[in-house]
Amino acid sequence: MIQVRELTKRYGAKTVVDRLSFIAEPGQVTGFLGPNGAGKSTTMRMIVGLDAPASGDVLINGRPYASSRAPLHEIGVLLEAKAMHPGRTAVSHLLSLARTHGISRSRVDEVLGLVGLSDVAHKRVGAFSLGMGQRLGIAAALLGDPAVVMLDEPVNGLDPDGVLWVRNLLTGLAAEGRTVMLSSHLMSEVSLIADHLVIIGRGRLLADTTVADFVTTEGVRVVTAAPDELRRLIAGPGVTVTSTGVEELLVAGTTAREIGLAAAARGIPLFELTPQNASLEQAFMDLTHNAVEYEASR
Numbered sequence: 001m002i003q004v005r006e007l008t009k010r011y012g013a014k015t016v017v018d019r020l021s022f023i024a025e026p027g028q029v030t031g032f033l034g035p036n037g038a039g040k041s042t043t044m045r046m047i048v049g050l051d052a053p054a055s056g057d058v059l060i061n062g063r064p065y066a067s068s069r070a071p072l073h074e075i076g077v078l079l080e081a082k083a084m085h086p087g088r089t090a091v092s093h094l095l096s097l098a099r100t101h102g103i104s105r106s107r108v109d110e111v112l113g114l115v116g117l118s119d120v121a122h123k124r125v126g127a128f129s130l131g132m133g134q135r136l137g138i139a140a141a142l143l144g145d146p147a148v149v150m151l152d153e154p155v156n157g158l159d160p161d162g163v164l165w166v167r168n169l170l171t172g173l174a175a176e177g178r179t180v181m182l183s184s185h186l187m188s189e190v191s192l193i194a195d196h197l198v199i200i201g202r203g204r205l206l207a208d209t210t211v212a213d214f215v216t217t218e219g220v221r222v223v224t225a226a227p228d229e230l231r232r233l234i235a236g237p238g239v240t241v242t243s244t245g246v247e248e249l250l251v252a253g254t255t256a257r258e259i260g261l262a263a264a265a266r267g268i269p270l271f272e273l274t275p276q277n278a279s280l281e282q283a284f285m286d287l288t289h290n291a292v293e294y295e296a297s298r
């Protein structure tokens with residue numbers, strides 16, 4: 001588990017992370033989202049003690065990270081722009097990490113297999129594609145068989161196959177009971193991978209929700225032979241009915257089920273009854289756009 005508690009970071013006069021609190025639970029993939037510059041990388045660096053907060057703190061599995069005696073077992077991380085010596089091979093890169101943490105050679109081979117790099121284990125990492133580099137970074141994060149895995153933009157630049165591979169890997173790790181957290185600035189990527197969403201803008205928490213709850217229902221599209229009769233039937237406090245075509249209505253404030261039951265009770269034929277969901281990407285843009293406006297008008 002990762003518990004972020006009232007975390008604040010300032011660079012000079014600028015507050016880049018502002019009293020941010022959230023929990024990434026075991027057994028779940030938590031997507032950490034925000035537009036460029038929102039403070040995601042800074043938060044992740046503070047989680048593993050690479051940056052010091054102005055105030056607030058972080059607990060990893062109930063303890064401060066600094067007090068951990070086997071940090072690679074506690075949390076595995078892939079941070080952006082991870083330094084790798086281009087002249088090293090994949091296996092030597094992982095072996096050097098393993099040796100300094102008392103991890104066996106067989107575990108190095110295991111993680112290379114896990115990320116699909118066994119065949120190129122003896123190639124220089126300088127010749128790796130972006131996707132292979134990301135896989136190697138993920139292998140390093142998994143080396144200590146950690147209970148918590150935190151990855152900064154792991155699907156950045158990956159092709160659709162690569163995104164699918166990351167998704168299967170991370171959902172598999174969560175299913176084993178691990179805490180998995182990944183950051184991205186793209187809702188479309190995260191919604192495919194994460195269950196839980198933590199969304200920030202300008203360092204502040206904007207939403208702590210699930211992918212399912214984040215999609216706001218705009219209304220129910222109804223196609224019927226008797227739109228006027230149906231409109232009278234379902235009208236009431238909180239229900240808005242808009243005519244969107246000759247036989248079409250958009251109904252807000254009630255559910256498809258209620259509309260269907262009301263129509264059936266009167267014998268009104270329905271040709272279509274469809275909840276209309278706003279796209280996740282649109283909902284994300286609306287949310288973060290508002291945060292920017294709020295900041296600008298202060």
Ligand SMILES: Nc1ncnc2c1ncn2[C@@H]1O[C@H](COP(=O)(O)OP(=O)(O)OP(=O)(O)O)[C@@H](O)[C@H]1O
Binds near residue numbers: 016035037041
């Ligand atoms: N070392 C630093 N000195 C000064 N400002 C910094 C430093 N590191 C980050 N910042 C600023 O802090 C803010 C948050 O940056 P951060 O990299 O955490 O955002 P992010 O959400 O990870 O963005 P991206 O998606 O672009 O990586 C930005 O305005 C950035 O310019």
